[in-house]
Amino acid sequence: MEVYRHPRVLGMLFLGFSAGLPFLLVFSTLSAWLRDEEVTRSAIGLFSWVGITYSIKFFWAPVVDRLRLPVLTRMLGQRRSWMVVAQFGIALGLFGMSFANPATNLTAIAWFALLVAFSSATQDITIDAYRIEATSLRRQAAMAATYILGYRVALLVAGAGTFYLAEYYSWSMAYVVMASLMGVGLVAALIIREPTHDVKKADIQLETRVLEFMNRSHHWPEHVRKISAWFIGAVVCPFVDFFARNGRWALMILVFVSLFRLSDITMGVMANPFYLDMGFSKPVIANITKIFGFFMTIGGAALGGLLVVQYGIMRPLLLGAIMVAVTNLLFAYMAASTPDINLLTLVISVDNLSGGLSNAVFIAYLSSLTNRYYTATQYALFSSLMTLPGKFLGGLSGFIVDGYGYVHFFIYASLVGLPAIVLAIYLMKQPSIPLSDGSRRTTSIDTQGNLSM
Numbered sequence: 001m002e003v004y005r006h007p008r009v010l011g012m013l014f015l016g017f018s019a020g021l022p023f024l025l026v027f028s029t030l031s032a033w034l035r036d037e038e039v040t041r042s043a044i045g046l047f048s049w050v051g052i053t054y055s056i057k058f059f060w061a062p063v064v065d066r067l068r069l070p071v072l073t074r075m076l077g078q079r080r081s082w083m084v085v086a087q088f089g090i091a092l093g094l095f096g097m098s099f100a101n102p103a104t105n106l107t108a109i110a111w112f113a114l115l116v117a118f119s120s121a122t123q124d125i126t127i128d129a130y131r132i133e134a135t136s137l138r139r140q141a142a143m144a145a146t147y148i149l150g151y152r153v154a155l156l157v158a159g160a161g162t163f164y165l166a167e168y169y170s171w172s173m174a175y176v177v178m179a180s181l182m183g184v185g186l187v188a189a190l191i192i193r194e195p196t197h198d199v200k201k202a203d204i205q206l207e208t209r210v211l212e213f214m215n216r217s218h219h220w221p222e223h224v225r226k227i228s229a230w231f232i233g234a235v236v237c238p239f240v241d242f243f244a245r246n247g248r249w250a251l252m253i254l255v256f257v258s259l260f261r262l263s264d265i266t267m268g269v270m271a272n273p274f275y276l277d278m279g280f281s282k283p284v285i286a287n288i289t290k291i292f293g294f295f296m297t298i299g300g301a302a303l304g305g306l307l308v309v310q311y312g313i314m315r316p317l318l319l320g321a322i323m324v325a326v327t328n329l330l331f332a333y334m335a336a337s338t339p340d341i342n343l344l345t346l347v348i349s350v351d352n353l354s355g356g357l358s359n360a361v362f363i364a365y366l367s368s369l370t371n372r373y374y375t376a377t378q379y380a381l382f383s384s385l386m387t388l389p390g391k392f393l394g395g396l397s398g399f400i401v402d403g404y405g406y407v408h409f410f411i412y413a414s415l416v417g418l419p420a421i422v423l424a425i426y427l428m429k430q431p432s433i434p435l436s437d438g439s440r441r442t443t444s445i446d447t448q449g450n451l452s453m
Helices: 007-024 027-034 040-053 060-066 072-075 078-099 106-134 135-166 171-181 183-191 201-215 222-260 264-269 271-277 281-311 314-335 341-369 374-385 388-395 398-405 406-415 418-428
Strands: none
Touching: 007 027, 007 106, 007 135, 007 171, 007 183, 027 135, 040 281, 040 388, 060 106, 060 374, 072 078, 072 374, 078 106, 078 171, 078 183, 078 314, 106 135, 106 183, 106 374, 135 171, 135 264, 171 183, 222 264, 222 281, 222 341, 222 374, 222 388, 222 418, 264 314, 264 388, 264 406, 271 281, 281 314, 281 341, 314 341, 314 406, 314 418, 341 374, 374 406, 398 406
8 A cells, every 4th residue: 555655646536626626517417507597408408518628638738748938938838837737717708607597607607618628628738747756656456546545525515515506595605616626636736746757769750850851841831831830740650659569459548548438338228227117216316326436436446546556557457448348247236136226336336446547557558658758639539439339338328228128238338358368368468569768568577656646
């Protein structure tokens, strides 16, 4: 447990809280507020589009990676300056939403919600970059575990906490309180130290060759040459770097990243409808899947962090992929059985434990793929890629349930996890694939971090 006492690992608890707080406030919590104000369902549905910002954040990640903010970057550093700006944007948007009346000024609510979502996605970019750069690969799963804990606590606060405040005071007051709680992340961003940016000779040579090519384009207008040079350095080079480092394995790694979470995302879409169709009451669902499941997820994430420290990344990654697929078979067994709270508790326990473990280890794996010279850009690409295929298949899950029933659906959800298992085994057997720090993915990571908060 020594790894969880490291200052940088503990710091991720508060940054995770800051990242998780705004998420529900522009999704399900906002939907409840709008419906409570008798806003039409069609209008509420359109509000879900603000969530697109989370899926396309890789478009402006290069800006966060490279653009220095006046004054702030000099005072706080590249990562912390963007973190603070994003947190102020979230707080401003939440305050703006609290003072707007959905019944009379729905447009203002929409614009402020978009500001919150955009700022939140930007905060995710910079927190992910900070987490990767702040300490060694050996501690990445532990950093992910504490981040997940903070994130989950924030979801409880933004979900149940906001509902209680709205019930006893008002929705406006609830959003004012949530905006004020962004101070947790702000204080954390001001206390932590800016990570050291490790620039390797190969990274400099890559950009130098590209920029020299641009500088030979003397016939171009000066402003076009400067913009083009910046674009290639910030956007093109991160992709060239990834393919150059991984060679013939690059495409296979990207396929693995896109498939790893396919099973749990596909299954997750139909989870709550399944519980209701099985006849479980809403309080039972809330108590077991949300509250009890919360602790099992955190336990799984903590276990994943310890396993990575002990065994490296790939073996726990394979274990997580297998556990997620097998868990879906337990749901199939439950779907074929009569409703039983004890069985529901057992299945939820295993599901959340495996989900927490696999997510923490997978975050560590994605961190191992990232060159710290292009952290924000590359990680934003990976994090978007890991969810898009699952979201697509998840959209078809209702048709499968309607056509074949829950038992066959959960078996199907388990089977779509098999490619990730096969690829994990295959990649484990390739000792020539290097990590971003020069070590190998099939061996235990023994790089020692020497940074402190």
